Amino acid sequence: DSGVTQTPKHLITATGQRVTLRCSPRSGDLSVYWYQQSLDQGLQFLIQYYNGEERAKGNILERFSAQQFPDLHSELNLSSLELGDSALYFCASSISTGGNEQFFGPGTRLTVL
Amino acid sequence: GQSLEQPSEVTAVEGAIVQINCTYQTSGFYGLSWYQQHDGGAPTFLSYNALDGLEETGRFSSFLSRSDSYGYLLLQELQMKDSASYFCALQGGNYQLIWGAGTKLIIKP
Numbered sequence: 001d002s003g004v005t006q007t008p009k010h011l012i013t014a015t016g017q018r019v020t021l022r023c024s025p026r027s028g029d030l031s032v033y034w035y036q037q038s039l040d041q042g043l044q045f046l047i048q049y050y051n052g053e054e055r056a057k058g059n060i061l062e063r064f065s066a067q068q069f070p071d072l073h074s075e076l077n078l079s080s081l082e083l084g085d086s087a088l089y090f091c092a093s094s095i096s097t098g099g100n101e102q103f104f105g106p107g108t109r110l111t112v113l
Numbered sequence: 114g115q116s117l118e119q120p121s122e123v124t125a126v127e128g129a130i131v132q133i134n135c136t137y138q139t140s141g142f143y144g145l146s147w148y149q150q151h152d153g154g155a156p157t158f159l160s161y162n163a164l165d166g167l168e169e170t171g172r173f174s175s176f177l178s179r180s181d182s183y184g185y186l187l188l189q190e191l192q193m194k195d196s197a198s199y200f201c202a203l204q205g206g207n208y209q210l211i212w213g214a215g216t217k218l219i220i221k222p
Contacts, residue, residue, distance in 0.1 A: 090155060098143070099210070
């Protein structure tokens with residue numbers, strides 16, 4: 001158990017819909033990262049927050065947005081969903097902003113029908 | 114830009130030693146990390162090389178050569194539970210991790 005929690009574990013929705021994925025980092029970790037992993041693919045970095053502020057952006061679509069709240073939990077919002085958005089979404093956390101050692105949550109499996 | 118290359122799949126025998134290579138192209142970076150991911154599971158951190166040379170953690174070792182733009186993960190005394198995907202990740206100049214596509218390690222009895 002990494003100490004990072006993600007909800008929900010599974011999510012099934014339809015095209016065009018909007019969903020919110022939630023992540024709570026390990027106690028004491030200030031950085032939160034979001035990743036997308038499509039079937040049998042590598043990890044695509046989406047976005048990082050550090051202590052409430054956006055720190056870095058990766059390959060995140062304009063339909064996607066995220067935020068980190070004062071209690072350090074984070075939410076990833078995915079809107080106007082398309083079939084291709086079906087993937088595993090991981091949240092990770094680290095103590096510092098330069099996290100070479102990141103602790104991953106169990107992921108949310110999103111299926112868009 | 115920055116990019117990493119790993120073999121897509123490696124096969125080895127239980128009890129043997131296997132090396133998973135990672136070559137990269139970058140103008141500058143802080144270090145190279147390795148992660149393990151079992152099917153359906155989350156990636157877990159294995160090791161990090163900030164400096165050239167070998168880092169050993171139990172049955173796993175990781176190596177970095179900046180002059181050769183090359184690193185590898187060495188797994189010894191392979192066990193069936195080591196069957197997983199292994200990712201190298203470069204910690205770039207902005208401290209972000211750039212991930213390789215992963216190497217699927219298949220272990221045969």
